[in-house]
Every structure is written in C-alpha cells, then in structure tokens.
Amino acid sequence: MRNITVEFVDSVPVAKQDVELVERKGIGHPDSICDGLAEAVSRALSNEYVKRYGHIMHHNTDQVELVGGRSSPLFGSGSVIKPIYILLSGRATTEVDDEFIPVGDIAIKAARDYLRQNFPHIDVSSGVTVDQKIGLGSTDLRDVFGRTGMPKSNDTSFGVSYAPFSLTEELVYKTEKYINGVMKKKIRGSGEDVKVMGVRYKNKITLTVANAMVSRHIKNIKEYEVVMAEEKKLILDSIAGITDEKVVVDINTADDYRAGSVFLTVTGTSGEMGDDGSVGRGNRANGARDIANEGAEQVYVRLMSQIGKPIDQPLCADIQVVGDRKIEKKAKEIADKWLADIQKMTQLCLTGKAECF
Amino acid sequence: MRNITVEFVDSVPVAKQDVELVERKGIGHPDSICDGLAEAVSRALSNEYVKRYGHIMHHNTDQVELVGGRSSPLFGSGSVIKPIYILLSGRATTEVDDEFIPVGDIAIKAARDYLRQNFPHIDVSSGVTVDQKIGLGSTDLRDVFGRTGMPKSNDTSFGVSYAPFSLTEELVYKTEKYINGVMKKKIRGSGEDVKVMGVRYKNKITLTVANAMVSRHIKNIKEYEVVMAEEKKLILDSIAGITDEKVVVDINTADDYRAGSVFLTVTGTSGEMGDDGSVGRGNRANGARDIANEGAEQVYVRLMSQIGKPIDQPLCADIQVVGDRKIEKKAKEIADKWLADIQKMTQLCLTGKAECF
Amino acid sequence: MRNITVEFVDSVPVAKQDVELVERKGIGHPDSICDGLAEAVSRALSNEYVKRYGHIMHHNTDQVELVGGRSSPLFGSGSVIKPIYILLSGRATTEVDDEFIPVGDIAIKAARDYLRQNFPHIDVSSGVTVDQKIGLGSTDLRDVFGRTGMPKSNDTSFGVSYAPFSLTEELVYKTEKYINGVMKKKIRGSGEDVKVMGVRYKNKITLTVANAMVSRHIKNIKEYEVVMAEEKKLILDSIAGITDEKVVVDINTADDYRAGSVFLTVTGTSGEMGDDGSVGRGNRANGARDIANEGAEQVYVRLMSQIGKPIDQPLCADIQVVGDRKIEKKAKEIADKWLADIQKMTQLCLTGKAECF
C-alpha cells in the first residue's frame, strides 16, 4: 500500500485570484540550455548503462554551468569573439566490476550532439567549449542502484506537480512554443532564446516576450523594427483562438531603437554575450492532469522521496484538491497507478519521448 | 504612486492544510556554499564600487558552481584527495572611464575569505581551487546603472515573500540554526553541511536531518553512534520550548552501522566527496512579516521588476492576504514604505547586516 | 647591410665524435600534438588577419598544454574513460579599430580540425575537450605589428639551425617518418605516438623506438608480439638502403609480455592515459642546409632577434662552419638571401607548405 493522501481545501484557485504571474523560458535561454544538456547527458549515460548492464546505474549529472562568451553581432553578419564555456559536472558510475564506462566521452558527445541538433545558429565546432569534471559517486549511493527490483531513490527530495493550466499559463506556454516552433518559418531571424512572462491582473493579461534575434538574418535596424511588428502580429494571431480576453503583447522591451541598442545576437542566445546559465530546479511533470480531468478546479501533487527507499514508494504523496470530494477515490487510484508505472516513465525519458520543457 | 495591489483570498493557510513539506539547507550544504559565495562576491564588488564611485555599478555574480572533490574520511583522521573546484562566473563592470576595476581579484579574495571565515574544517590554502570566468556585462545593461537617481532593475524577474512562519517552518529553521549554532560547542564533530526536512501530516511532525560529521573528531563507529544519539537528544531538547506537539527527529537516515557506511567527512561538507552545488533561486526576503503582524493569518507578497525601471517601482507588487480586510490600508502602507526604503536594504546587504540564510 | 658573421672553427663535427645522441618525436607524441596545435592555431589566425587586413597582426599562441586523460585499452576494443584536456593560451589581437576578430572561435576550430585530420583513432567529438584562455596582447607589442614595411620582432629570442644531418640523425628522422608514413599500410595497429632515440657509440648505432599501438587493431598479446617482430623487420628493411653499418632496433623496450603490460592505447597516443604534453622549444628550420651544400662538414647558424627590430635585421646572425674558409663569401650571401626572403617563408607557413616537424 502506497502512502497517498488526498486533501480537499476550500481555497481560491490561482485562476480566480486577482493577480497571476507566470514565466517560461524557451530552449535557447541559457538556463534552458543547461537543463537540456543535463537531460541529454543523463539520457545518453542511462542508455549506455542499460545497453551494458540491463539497467540504469547511479549517476547525477544535473549540474551544468554555462559561462557566457562574448560576441559582436552586426546587422547582416557578426561573430562570436569568445566561445561559450560549458562545464558538465556531477557524478556517475565509471567502473563496474573492473570494466570502465567512458563517462566523460559519452557526456561530451551527448552535449555536443544536443547543441548541434537544437541550435542551428551556434557553430558547435568553434563557438563552444564543452568541459567536464564528472566524478565518481560516493559508494553508498551507488549501492542504492546496484540491487535488483524497483530502483531506490538516490536522494531525499521534493517534487511538485499541478493542473490544470490556467488561461495565463496556457497563453505563456503556447506563445513560447509558437515562437520556437512554426513562427520560425515566417521569421527566420528569431533565435532560440525566448522568455515569456505573463502577468494577469483580474482579466487583463500582458505577455512580455524577450526574443533574441539572429543578426545575420536582419539587414538593419529598420528591418529589425519591421520584424518586431510582424512578430507581435503573428503572436496575437496565434493566441486569438485561445481567448477572447484582451491580451497585450510586448516584445524586447529593453530595446532602444534610437540608441541602436536592440536584442541582437549572432547565435540566437544571450549566452554568447555574457549571460550565464545553470540547471533550474523547476517542476516539470504534469501527472496531476489526469486527476484534474476528473473534475477538480485545481490539483497539486507533492511527492517526497526518501533516500534508499523504492522510487514507487514515496515517503509522502499528497494530493491537494480544490473541487468536489467525490473524486477522492479516483484521485488515489490515478496516483497509485502513476507510481506503479513509474518505470515506464523512465523508459519514455530514455527514448526521449517524454517532453522535458 | 506605486502599483501595489492587495487581494484577500478565502483560502486555507498552509498551517491548516493536512500536509506540509519544508526544507532548509545549512551554510555548509554545497548549494548553500554557492549561495554564500555569490553573496560574498557581490558584497565585495559592491563595496568596491561604492568606495570608488559612490554607487554600485552593474554586476551579476550570482553564478557559482561547486564541483565536488574526493576525500578519504577516516575515524580520527582523513584527508581530501582531490580539492573542491569552485567556478565564479557572471559579469561585472570592469572598466569605468578608462579606469580598471580588478574584478577577478576582488571576487577570488572575497570567496577565499568567505570560505576561511565560515568553514573551520576546510583548509582553504590547499583543499579548494577558486577559479573565475567573470566577463564584461553587455553594454545596455551597464547603462542601466550608469545613471543617477534610483537604480534601475537589471532584469525582468519575480520575487516572492511570505509570512508568518508555520510551526513546521519554525521548527525546521530553528533546528538548522541550532545545529550550526550553539550545538557545535557540545558536538565538536558536527559539520556545517546540514539539511533539515520537515514533514507535517495533520499535527504529526517529522524532522529528517542530514548532518555531515567531521572524521577527525570522532574516534570510531561506536563513538559515531553515541554522537548521533546525543545529537538527537539535544535537538529534541532545543525544540521542546517551541511546541507541545510530538515531533519525531531522524538523523542521517542513510547510515548503515553494520556496513560501516555513515555520513563521515573530512571537511564537514559533502562537497568534498562528489556532491556538487550551485546557486539556488530561493526566496529569501521576509518583508511580509510586518504585514502579517497586523493580524493576517498568512501573507504572500509577489514583486515583479521590469528591466530598466527604477527598482522602487515594480511592474507589479501584489499582496495576497488570508485574513481580515480591515488591514488593507495598513498592508499597502507597509509595502509602500518597504519600496521607498529599498536603498536602505541595499545598505544593510553591503555591510553584511542583512541575513542571507 | 645585415649583421652576418661567419666563423670557421677547427672542431670535430658531431658525426666524427665518439658518441652521438639524437631524439625525434612523431606527430602523435603529446608534446608534438601541442606543437602541431600551436602551429595550426597560429596559421589559422594569420590567415584570418591576412584576409581581413592584408597582413598578420600580433599574436603569440605558442602555449598549448595537453593534460592526459584516462583510458582502458583492451585487445580488440577499449575506450577513453576521461577525455584529453587541451588548453590553448597565449595572446592575440582581438580588436582592430572597433572590429572584433573571433580569436577564440578560430583557435578552437583550427585545433579541432587539426586533431580530426591527423589522428584517425581519436574521436574528436567526444574524446577531447579543447579549452582556450587566449588573452589580449600588451599594447606595446601589438604596435610592433601595426606598422607598414617589414614586420618587427615581437620578442628578443634565439633561433638555431644546423646542417647537414649526420647518419644517426638521418636514421632517426627517416625511421620516424617511415613509421608514421608508409608503414601504416602494413601495420594498421601502429599509432601516431612515436618516439625514436638514436645512440651512436663510434660506428654502432642503436635506435630505440617507442610506438603506441592501437588496441582495436590487435586481437591479443600473441598478435602484439607478432606485430612487434614485423615492425622491427620493416624498420630494418626501410633503413637498409641508408647505411651498411650495423643498426640495432629496439621497439617498446618497457613491454613485459608475461605481465601483459605492453604499450597499448585506444587512440594511438599516450596522451589518453596520463602523459601530458606542452609545446617544445626545439629548433626546426634547416636553412643551414644550403650553406652545408657548398662543401662544409658542419654548419651552425644562430640568429638573435631583438624586440622591435625588423625581422630581417637580426641583432646577430652567426654562421659557424667546420670546413674550408673558401665558402665564407657564399655562406654570407646565402644567409643574406634567406633573411631578405624571410617574408616568403612566412607565406609558406601560412599555406601549410613549410614542414613543421
């Protein structure tokens, strides 16, 4: 029996509160680059472990630091003067019964491949240094993974999940996805570094977008202005189907056309010119959605794992619901099934089918 | 007029919900070491800027990465085999009107001094490499700070603050403070790396403590067991005055006495043996306390700054209150005064009088 | 008039002395890798400067440090566990009249390309980290290059050249060239890391060869033994046409077949398993050959440049000859012509036509 509790609270859901603040960083934001690299490295190592030993060995490579470089973006051209420096750290199992696993190699290759596949404007062969300082894990932790059966938790930690998306969240999410998705075909100069902040005051929503533009695709400041206007129009069109509420969209608010100071980059990410990044500690899984779909206004799921315990047996799995008490049994069943199926989720992660952002 | 909104929500305060999860890391946790270093570096740079130019110049040194070393802790002795590697990055103003500010020097000195002052078991002259890759900031940001009057925000970002502490929060906070404070006189072997997790289920509270022990002060595994028992008793005594509720305290739950595998370190921090750290993105300021003291059950304050705007004029300052509407005016006044006095807070930070942890 | 002196000394030429010691490292020796990288980086930067400004700007990138990795070579397979770390340092002109030259990018790209082209067994996308810390040069030096006319020397330094090759030198040189050249078609398992030491005692010459073998191409220790015997025979055959003197060839003398300890590598270079490298300060140019061809038994040419002086006007160009005084005038003319043509040599270096090893 899993330790699952369901609590019904008589609270005002976020969507009905007066003020709501939402932020989302796209794949090219320096922090997201680190998140993506950490995922890619872990996935590559996990696959290697599975290939060799049938199951994943202990590793913890969620430490990635991106030190911004220096660039000289010029309308129509531009170059990176000082490459971006990326440090992969953490620990991993590098030796199993006298066999060595080339952890450093796998990590660097995974990182470089990830950059190559996701950032068309970064010249990975010259504009980035990928360094690594991945160490051996401490013995007791590695033992945790060494046993058969359900894997054991390798840390005592929290996880939070919630649903459903409020309107503001949906707008922020879809806007970022749009900019880094289909909009690229229309605006070639749009870089991967995108940050969307949504502020709702009562029913007035403002989306503040920061979007790094790629210098070689924009001829001059006039074209930049034109592109900004076009991007604004495209975004407004793209969200028109989602809501009838008035939404204000502001893009690159720090731009100063007169001073010629705009958000122009060579590579499409501000990491090229001094903005550093590191792995976030955000909440990503949205398992709560199934529960919300049963009819709750709002669902928070909190998990607390305890080091050494099976990962499907959290110390605490708490479901907090704003909604009707009649879904209690259903909520428990859903959570129980999710935990029972936790190794399937691992499998989805390994094959890259689970969405990380 | 500042844009301050007060909203009264009819929600169940955290302290009255069934389940509550709280975590606090002490000064020697690898993440906290990074937090502390980031603060120390920023403070040192700020003081240098003030000394030279009368006000703080743009810098953003909140990127610190700690790569764990390797150690061989032995009861009664032990040594660090591979030093901890610390990378300071970010950007700073290194040149003002042809005068150079020795940013790298100041940062490294501040970091080494901080380590020396706070970690008696780390031999800073040999056990740590402090490296730096602090770059120049991008021009438009530096301009933000270049003007007179109220400083301008250098990023678009959120800040959250809340009050009052729930009982669980208070217990977690005070337990960590106790372990890293007066308890040290009684248990010399207690290291600075402390993590306290509190879980409350209805009125049953469990505190799970991870506390790195210092090998040279503990003779053998038997003494370790004795020390653990003593520490548990001391913690229970220390919280006896806070609550009458039954509190369970568990320390170093991953220890396995039979296997001889316990949380033993040379330096008092797990950073010595592979645990990495990076700067957190936590919420630290507790300005909401004054509002809670007016009689609210719970207060959340959310600030959103916008790049280029004066820091005392946030885009949004939202106060969410669970409590009586009669404190609305008072709440606004308090928030307004806090924003008006924001430069005094800066002053407290510079002189190290504001508590960062 | 150039300051050229010719001195005839009545000394015993090296080839006639009793004992002669000669060493040559092939392209894959860790020191040679650094030499080659330094050349490649300088060539790439020079070509970029020429393309942009018509002439080479100041740079000094002859600092390359290779920190050995860790590998696990196994007969028939093997892997690199910890990548090789390469640090490019030195200085270069990164800014010219407000235009930035992407020095870091060019350097890293040149280095990675060089590795890819020359080391078929190194997986450059995963087995190597190329980092760079190339700084701005000091102003006064950069001025040296900023002027028109003959470039100025950027350091006060010595250069030495000599000719002709003695028999021992010729054997050492040709043996290394053979191993890293045509022999590869016959012995696929021969790696690029080759060191040949020649010792002549009177007319008895011993060549001691260290040649890293590539694990994936050698099935087991027996095949290794067979390969060693074959390589020895091939080398003896290859030098048979050069001399009738008896030459002893020893390969991988530290091998211990019984202990299974042999010179086996994954990548063909000992850099993969802990052998570090740095740029040598050897003597490479052999301009003295033309003088020797005039009939001298032995010629040493020493150049001393002085910072700030035109490079075709050395402070001292001294030709020391063992041989007949009648070639004095010819020797001076040859040296004078070499200096006059010094910019042509630069051109050959830029286009990669001058042999660096």
Next chain:
Amino acid sequence: MRNITVEFVDSVPVAKQDVELVERKGIGHPDSICDGLAEAVSRALSNEYVKRYGHIMHHNTDQVELVGGRSSPLFGSGSVIKPIYILLSGRATTEVDDEFIPVGDIAIKAARDYLRQNFPHIDVSSGVTVDQKIGLGSTDLRDVFGRTGMPKSNDTSFGVSYAPFSLTEELVYKTEKYINGVMKKKIRGSGEDVKVMGVRYKNKITLTVANAMVSRHIKNIKEYEVVMAEEKKLILDSIAGITDEKVVVDINTADDYRAGSVFLTVTGTSGEMGDDGSVGRGNRANGARDIANEGAEQVYVRLMSQIGKPIDQPLCADIQVVGDRKIEKKAKEIADKWLADIQKMTQLCLTGKAECF
C-alpha cells in the same frame, strides 16, 4: 661497472669561438615561475611519500602552465584586473594499498606557498588561481618505483651538463643573481621578472636586461628614468670585479619614454599582463664542474637514462673533454662517484638544498 665513456675532442671551446649567445631567466619570468612551481610541487610530494613510505613514489609533475592575466599598472599604484591562472598537471601516485595520498591538496598548497614566499608583490590570496588536473600514472610506470633497491628510471630521456662557465655565462648568471638579490635593497621597484641575454662578439660583451618594474614603488616616468640609470650603474659596478673587458649593459630596450610605454607591472612579473609560461626543458645540473676543475678547458657530460633501468646505471654516460688526456681516469672516477651518490642528490633536492635556478 657503469657504462662511462670519456672522449677527448680537438674542438674550439665556446669561450674561444667568435660569437657566444647566453640567456638566463630569473625567478619571476613566467617560464621560471613554472619551473619553480614544478620543483616545489615535486619536492612537497616527495617529502610526503618519504614521510609515509620511506621512499619516493612515482610522480611526474613537471607540467605547469601559467596563463597570463591582465593588469593596469599605474605609477604609484595599479591593480591586477584578471588574475593569473596556473594549471598544475602531470601524474602522481594517489593510492597506495588502499591508502589515499591527498596529491591535489599537497600540490596546491606547495604551489601557493612557493608563490607567497618568492613573490612579495603578488597577492596570492586574490591575484592567482591555482588549478590542478593531476592524474593517476599508468600502472607499469608506477611499478617501476614500487620495488626496493635503487630507484628505476621512469622515462627514457637525455640530460646534459657542462663546465666551466665562460666569462659571458658568468656575467649573465651573476647579473641576474645580483638584480634578484642584493640590488633589491637599493632599487625597491625592481620586480622578480628578469631576463638577461648576453652576446659576445670576440671580446665585446653586451648584456641585454629585461627587468619588470613594480608600479607602486615608482612615482612617475621621470623617476622611472632615474631608476633605470641607477640600475645600469649598479649592474656595471657589480660586474666590475669580474672582468676588465668592456661590457655594455642595456636595460628594458623596448621602453619608449615619449610614448610613456615602459616595462611597468603591478606584481613584478609580466605574467600579470598576458605573458604565459611553461616549464622549461633546460639543463640544470652542473656535475661537470668537478671534472673541469681537474684541468679541462671544457667538459660536456651527457646522460641517457632508459625506462625501467636503475637510475645509477644510465644507458650511456658520455664525457666529452676539450683538454689534456691525462685527466681521463680522474674524469671517469668523478662520474662514477656522482652516479653512485645519486640518491644523496635526491636528498639535497628534497630538503631544498640543491639550487634549481
């Protein structure tokens, strides 16, 4: 019986040739800093090994790379803007029978102590980053040292020694020693970075001195000029007792007083402003002196060690003498005794009694 050969060659000794070129770098030259650090690290490790195990374990820490920083020297003040970065690499025995030796710690501590003791103008707590990437040696090499009796050579390499000093060599040597020695009491602004080049043409000797000056001790360019003149006078006085030949002394020849461009530093070494350094491969031991004292005009001693052979049994010890054949027996005896006593020399190195520069 050791393999010692003595050869008498009828050659013109260097001191009697027309042209002689000599160079010597003082302790503060970037290359010499690396040499000194390599020695200090090796000495510290050796002492630790001897303390623990009674004899020196394998290590090879002669790889040190210094990456120059950036500085802003101003007359009367100045600061280091970007710290010097020093990378210690190589390999060492880090584990002996399950006991760990804290190699990284020892190395970093030795390096920092060395800098602190020798460079009064470098603020070691802020102006230098000492990093390390010292790896485990390959197994076969470490075995070499694992046995009892005479230590075995860990590489196949050459060593050269010669005597006596020619007049030019003596002048260069003593001038550098004087500048970095007693002259400091008279010229406080003289830094440790000193390079002396001596050129002799027939009997005319020119000493070209490059001496970094320390900015805080020199008020302005006029005082700099005065100091330069004084230093020249002091050097000429100091060598007056050595020779009656006319010696020309030039100091800091790249200085340009009108342009205000002079050799001014904050720390006394050009490493602060971009000059990199690495370990030299010079010839240091002067064991040949005892043989020269027997009456030879010139003595060259060449040693070739072979990996795995006892260090007192070189593959080849060749003594080349310009002088009377009657000293042959004596020369052999001296060389034989030196080799027999080789472990005493090790002892002198460990206790720091052997002069490294």
